[in-house]
Amino acid sequence: MSLKPLSIVWFRRDLRLTDNPTLNAAMAHGGTVLPLYIDAPDSEAPWAPGGASRWWLHHSLAALDQALRQRGNSLLIARGQPLEVLRALCRETGADAVFWNRLYEPAAIARDTEIKAALQEDGIEVHSSNGTLWREPWQIRTGGNEPYRVFTPFWRNLAAQLPEPRVSAAPERMAAPERVPRSLQLKDLDLLPSLGWAGEFLAHWQPGEAGALELLAGFVETDLGSYRSQRDLPAVDASSRLSAHLHFGELSPQQVQAATRRGTGDAEPYLRQLGWREFAHHLLYHYPHTAQAPLNPKFAAFPWRRAADYGEELRAWQRGRTGIPIVDAGMRQLWRSGWMHNRVRMLVASLLTKNLLIPWQEGARWFWDTLLDASLANNTMGWQWVAGCGADAAPYFRVFNPVLQSQKFDAHGVYIRRWVPELARLPDDALHAPWLAKPAVLAQAGVRLGQNYPLPIMDLATSRERALAAYAQIKAG
Numbered sequence: 001m002s003l004k005p006l007s008i009v010w011f012r013r014d015l016r017l018t019d020n021p022t023l024n025a026a027m028a029h030g031g032t033v034l035p036l037y038i039d040a041p042d043s044e045a046p047w048a049p050g051g052a053s054r055w056w057l058h059h060s061l062a063a064l065d066q067a068l069r070q071r072g073n074s075l076l077i078a079r080g081q082p083l084e085v086l087r088a089l090c091r092e093t094g095a096d097a098v099f100w101n102r103l104y105e106p107a108a109i110a111r112d113t114e115i116k117a118a119l120q121e122d123g124i125e126v127h128s129s130n131g132t133l134w135r136e137p138w139q140i141r142t143g144g145n146e147p148y149r150v151f152t153p154f155w156r157n158l159a160a161q162l163p164e165p166r167v168s169a170a171p172e173r174m175a176a177p178e179r180v181p182r183s184l185q186l187k188d189l190d191l192l193p194s195l196g197w198a199g200e201f202l203a204h205w206q207p208g209e210a211g212a213l214e215l216l217a218g219f220v221e222t223d224l225g226s227y228r229s230q231r232d233l234p235a236v237d238a239s240s241r242l243s244a245h246l247h248f249g250e251l252s253p254q255q256v257q258a259a260t261r262r263g264t265g266d267a268e269p270y271l272r273q274l275g276w277r278e279f280a281h282h283l284l285y286h287y288p289h290t291a292q293a294p295l296n297p298k299f300a301a302f303p304w305r306r307a308a309d310y311g312e313e314l315r316a317w318q319r320g321r322t323g324i325p326i327v328d329a330g331m332r333q334l335w336r337s338g339w340m341h342n343r344v345r346m347l348v349a350s351l352l353t354k355n356l357l358i359p360w361q362e363g364a365r366w367f368w369d370t371l372l373d374a375s376l377a378n379n380t381m382g383w384q385w386v387a388g389c390g391a392d393a394a395p396y397f398r399v400f401n402p403v404l405q406s407q408k409f410d411a412h413g414v415y416i417r418r419w420v421p422e423l424a425r426l427p428d429d430a431l432h433a434p435w436l437a438k439p440a441v442l443a444q445a446g447v448r449l450g451q452n453y454p455l456p457i458m459d460l461a462t463s464r465e466r467a468l469a470a471y472a473q474i475k476a477g
Ligand code: FAD
Pocket: 231, 239, 240, 241, 242, 243, 244, 246, 247, 273, 274, 275, 276, 277, 278, 280, 340, 341, 342, 343, 345, 346, 349, 367, 371, 373, 374, 375, 376, 378, 379, 380, 381, 382, 383, 386
């Protein structure tokens, strides 16, 4: 038993030391700090982290442990039901307080509420903080005291409430308890995929706080000023690519906001995107059923195709073999790098839900497993927005034409050629819709449709009409 006060800091998706309010609170509590991570995927069911997220988590936990060791402490890794783990650790170490940053997914809220009550009953202090959002979902209300369902007034309200960002520094030293309970090894958690799938991820990403800070600094210095004009171009690395870092809490939005003050140009278009992130959390908190079901109840009757009928097309979409180059480029970027450009996310989601009439939940599930930034709030909102059934959703008659979008946003095909190399030798004017190209042009570029690159798995025009008819049906219903 330790005689000094001992606080357990339960890290979840706040894997950083800088500007971490719960860590600061634990340090202020006095005594020593026991940093803890509990592997408990079942407690987040049905949305336990997917394969790509687990890969990120592995590397981010390693980075956190290293940062703690540099400060005289280390990360204790445990596995099991969080309440049991916390109770056992409190007993074993004599900890008198547990600290965590709040999460906003329905399963996490239910779990944490139960844990808090049980620990308090044991006589343990429990302190939770907001380490994730600018404003928590219940802090922003409409004039009529309702949650928002439309983004622009939500953002206006939120933006008006944002104070000057104040960022706390990472502690320089962090005293560890005299006796630290035995930790599992990170590799015991089996977070890395067994197949070679994630082989390329490390070439694209540096999970952990140091990687996040480096990326943020580089973005502010070189890309923030041109964000508004360049962010829709998938071939240009003009967006911040901070989504996974933000999801795992390797950065706070306050840190991002503070950093933008050091950049040149108008930061509003960029900060507004963080506003969408807040809006997504707001929606999931107030409408927790939306991870599974449409926000707009009319869509419960939407005539999606049946799973038995769309399996093959779903697989073609997942593998980047739909025959629509911009869509295939996006799906392959996702598979190989664990991330996809925002504009292309919209196009692939539109093709799945509208041209293929496959339920948005299938796409959301695939993204959940393959995106390194998979976030229940952002992913749910993104899919429902594209499918037309969410808050502030794209109107149902808006079916993206992927060929026109491709010509507009990847005019010279740099993005398509990067991810779909079998089309690389096609000239620009044939690249976006190879099925319309002259046979001689295809032959000269070595493209044999139906052989080394698929023919489109659906006709864009007739599938669009079918989608409009389906949407009209529920509109009238
Ligand atoms: P930037 O353009 O640099 O934006 C900065 C940050 O703002 C992002 O890191 C992200 O945290 C936030 N942000 C930006 N756009 C959005 C948005 N539309 N909604 C919510 N937050 C946003 N984002 C995720 O983080 N996780 C997901 O699982 C996810 N799934 C999506 C699914 C679909 C179908 C769609 C259309 C979008 C999805 N997004 C998701 C939103 C968006 O595509 C990504 O946040 C963005 O592409 C990440 O790249 P970035 O960090 O360079 O973004």
